[in-house]
Amino acid sequence: GQQVMQIPQYQHVQEGEDFTTYCNSSTTLSNIQWYKQRPGGHPVFLIQLVKSGEVKKQKRLTFQFGEAKKNSSLHITATQTTDVGTYFCAGRGSGTYKYIFGTGTRLKVLA
């Protein structure tokens, strides 16, 4: 079945450093979503990417969907302590209705 892996599993950065998490699917995706989950909280929707090669920005966050629609990345510029949490990608396979969540990347930002 469809599998979605994320790397790295954990990342500790100093405040102000950049951060990137990568998401890789075993199958081609129709679209991909990114979520952030704070400790003790529930996932919060960040963005959805649909088109091959699509790039979207939200302030310091840059999201990219690969040309083959099998991978995606989230890049945070100049991290802040408020960026702490686990970032999940969730991919919807072509011809399916459901999203499979990636393994997640847990980000810690050291002040």
Next chain:
Amino acid sequence: GAVVSQHPSWVICKSGTSVKIECRSLDFQATTMFWYRQFPKQSLMLMATSNEGSKATYEQGVEKDKFLINHASLTLSTLTVTSAHPEDSSFYICSAEDSTDTQYFGPGTRLTVL
């Protein structure tokens, strides 16, 4: 943004009892709702997809007789954990999908079975 509520937020029950969890989309209609399970420090595992007016679609390995799902209206889905056992203790999260395929998650329900 859209709001999804879940009730209860936490529940402690004795082994062998059944627990019902409600998931409501408060300001939009959701034809599809999803139920996930999350173990500590792990990802979300899709349990089933709930479609209004039809039977839920369960993921492989999820017992449909154990986890009963009912999607009675466009704003309400329920998950009943029947004859709960300690291994069913987990964080259960629902999500409701709007017309743009965006999933909005409920705050989750932490179930502890003694």
